[in-house]
Amino acid sequence: MLDTGLAGRTVLVTGSAHGIGAALVRACLAEGAFVAALDIDEAANRALAERADPGGARIRPVRADLSDPAAIAAAHDEVSAWRPVDVLFNNAARPLARSLWEITAEEWDEVFAINLRAVFLLTRAVAAGMRERGFGRIVNMASVAGQTPRPTGAAYGSSKAGLIALTRVFAAELAAYGVTVNAVAPAMTDTPMVRSVGPEALAALTAQVPMGRIATPEEVVRVALFLASAESFVTGATYDVNGGALMR
Template sequence: MTTINLSGRTALVTGAAGGLGAAVAETLHNAGAQVALLDQDSEANRHTATRIGDSAVAITADLADLTQLDRAHREAVERLGTIDILVNNAAMAPMNGLWEIEPAEWDAVFAVNVRASFFLTRTVAEGMRTRGFGRVVNIASLSGQKARPTSVHYGVSKAALIAMTRNFALDLAAHGVTVNAVAPGMIETPMVHTIGKQKMAELAADIPVGRIAEPTEVADLVCFLAGDTGAFITGATYDINGGVLMR
């Protein structure tokens, strides 16, 4: 089996202060990449970067603010150099039902989950295209492929992210840049723990493999796509949901 070696590469991971984003940043770092962790929670982000190691840097920004997003990208380049790998992981997932979502909440979800990913990808991919190498991995979701009773705007935004993945992949394929999406089901993160052990057990029972995924399992897939191992894969969406959705 080929060992994934990201030595000499630089990665930018959004929403990296904790949960899946932190696991992705650490996995990429362990494979040899320098990593910029982008998150609006400055304290947690600094703590995670310190825990990961010296070649991980914390950058604070609100992704809903395009001015801050642009500044964060410039800071990442100034501190680590050109960005070879971009992981669009940051997301909002309010739990309101279809009839309770207000316009402001809808707009806020799309500002982070779709708009920020689009404009950050376009900014970073411009340099990737010029250099002839790049990897973009968008963290989508099972919710973007399967209806659920709450957080409808989250699901719709993740479906949009999957469509965006294909469009960027088509545009950049001839330039050595791959763009893929990873669509996890339920992952063992602090956010999931807020629903309580009983509810977690009920949800796990509905997953064919009988358990919730570890963040590292998703992070390993992202790392695979970020390396030379993913050179001939683009425009794809990888399901990692324990068999909840089979196709």
Template sequence: MSKVALVTGGTRGIGAAIARGLKEAGYTVAASFVGNTAAAEEFREETGIPVFRWDVSSSEECRRGVDEVTQALGPIEVLVNNAGITRDRAFRKMSDEDWHVVMNTNLHSAFYMTRTVIEGMRERQYGRIINISSINGQRGRYGQVNYSTAKAALYGLTKALAMEYARRGITVNAIAPGHIDTEIVRSSSPELVASLLAEIPVGRLGTPEDIARCVCFLASEQADFITGSTITANGGTYLI
């Protein structure tokens, strides 16, 4: 029986590519979403991947959502914490709401989701937790104090959890995408896209599939000696 993988924010953009990639790799995949029902239904019809709606920024909703997935598909053995949002603006104009909504969705959700699945992983002595962070959590970016802070915090979460659960057969890793060719980027001005390309030594934007391949590797048996690590997938934009 194939392992069950859950991808939060898994019906659009990078999340959708991750969900597709895991399905192609032989996993039974579930994708969560919260806002765009039409896009989620289109994704489900196109891929055959079941979709589940809940708000990952709510601890209670995460418990409910995981229960639904588990009842429908079985225990979750791979969790990809991908859900995220932006509320970009200069720090002096950033409101309390701008700060809290980004922290709740981009950081607190990873805590809620992981806490909900990890005891089952511990009992089964097996699990893969993969946190999707960002290049901007490594280097920062103008107008993204909230986003960069949340994404940077995921690295600490990843390392500490990896240390706690390494002897329980659970690996915890992160991925730091660079500039990726998503709907948001494609809808940007040509000048902005050109400026992003100018930052990338390999000369192209990343694709959602580039990130999906990283996830599939970290979820696989071949990666069972890798934990507490970050794969930096940015085309050479930022080297650490």
């Protein structure tokens, strides 16, 4: 068993209310961490918090819209007043599967605001404290869509490619301060985001995966927890969790 070293540490998970984020919250609580769970969907986030930690002693649900820089700053203030953050999972994202001929400028900006600008702003805010304390683990949820082209992935895929680049910049900047920064690049994973494409598109996409199925959120979380573990010499890396869909 991997000793994550997360017991007693404070973890911030964005996009915590559903899918991979909710699985991350449950896993971090099981490891003994304190968890700040940030999501725009307040009702679902509160419900998740009540289910995952019924007494509420180790979880703090935070409502924020990551497309708004002021909301990011306020959420960071709220979380760090509760407990200083040791581990940050930048997991929230806005999916967009749309032909590059049809994407509007507003959609492009919204995807980039959530998938890339928010990660930049929140990571910079959180990393300042990590650098001072000499310890931090940051894990960004990228995507295979940022590594190989999809006809409908102009905005989403470009934002995820940017996230992989940003991961490396933060990793280089923070390496000397005990702070590691890495990315996970899943392919299709069984979450509400993927189910929203419909059964036919899902079957067609699954057929392209050499392992013949899509990932479970827990399989993605396992790799994210490895990258967040206290004893680690891994930084600036992107770990693929894709069933062989892209081998590089």
